[in-house]
Amino acid sequence: ETGVTQSPTHLIKTRGQQVTLRCSSQSGHNTVSWYQQALGQGPQFIFQYYREEENGRGNFPPRFSGLQFPNYSSELNVNALELDDSALYLCASSPRTADYGYTFGSGTRLTVV
Amino acid sequence: AQSVTQLDSQVPVFEEAPVELRCNYSSSVSVYLFWYVQYPNQGLQLLLKYLSGSTLVKSINGFEAEFNKSQTSFHLRKPSVHISDTAEYFCAVRVSGYSTLTFGKGTMLLVSP
Numbered sequence: 001e002t003g004v005t006q007s008p009t010h011l012i013k014t015r016g017q018q019v020t021l022r023c024s025s026q027s028g029h030n031t032v033s034w035y036q037q038a039l040g041q042g043p044q045f046i047f048q049y050y051r052e053e054e055n056g057r058g059n060f061p062p063r064f065s066g067l068q069f070p071n072y073s074s075e076l077n078v079n080a081l082e083l084d085d086s087a088l089y090l091c092a093s094s095p096r097t098a099d100y101g102y103t104f105g106s107g108t109r110l111t112v113v
Numbered sequence: 114a115q116s117v118t119q120l121d122s123q124v125p126v127f128e129e130a131p132v133e134l135r136c137n138y139s140s141s142v143s144v145y146l147f148w149y150v151q152y153p154n155q156g157l158q159l160l161l162k163y164l165s166g167s168t169l170v171k172s173i174n175g176f177e178a179e180f181n182k183s184q185t186s187f188h189l190r191k192p193s194v195h196i197s198d199t200a201e202y203f204c205a206v207r208v209s210g211y212s213t214l215t216f217g218k219g220t221m222l223l224v225s226p
Binding site: 004040048103105107 | 117119147149154155156162203211212213215216218219
């Protein structure tokens with residue numbers, strides 16, 4: 001059973017650019033959530049996808065968008081990058097009933113310069 | 114809206130000493146509670162969870178946490194820590210009926226010889 005895999009592991013972008021982060025969910029998990037973890041902070045919920053549709057969103061602007069594919073993998077897209085977008089982006093997958101918590105990937109470290 | 118407070122940002126302790134990491138939450142509805150651990154440059158790993166039943170829950174590596182509804186707390190304890198327990202620990206809450214997690218800011222456990 002494979003876990004959650006994220007790519008790339010590290011990324012450096014320039015302010016104003018766009019970025020796409022990718023996530024493959026754990027086998028059997030159909031729900032994917034994305035979290036942003038700024039330095040020294042706890043993860044903050046960005047949004048969640050279930051059956052290819054957004055199923056909840058945190059307090060993030062529309063330039064943060066996502067997709068979920070039929071195989072339950074997911075992408076996080078961020079447009080018009082700002083310096084404050086520098087963070088560790090974590091993907092987490094779960095069965096529809098998340099009673100057993102989420103399985104997190106190792107994250108993508110995004111640095112915006 | 115729910116929130117999680119981890120009262121200590123850093124807890125230094127000597128090897129083989131006991132430790133308690135404090136977590137308080139606020140919510141007007143039923144919650145599920147989780148502790149996650151994050152080692153340097155890694156994602157989050159589920160340490161233990163409280164869903165229902167016995168208020169004392171234990172992990173396989175000696176940690177335990179007790180759900181106290183009257184004090185809205187879910188403190189994490191270990192009677193004897195190891196150097197390898199050095200990591201960041203996050204308390205998280207999920208409101209019944211919702212699938213997103215709200216995290217605290219984390220507590221860095223520093224175990225020294």
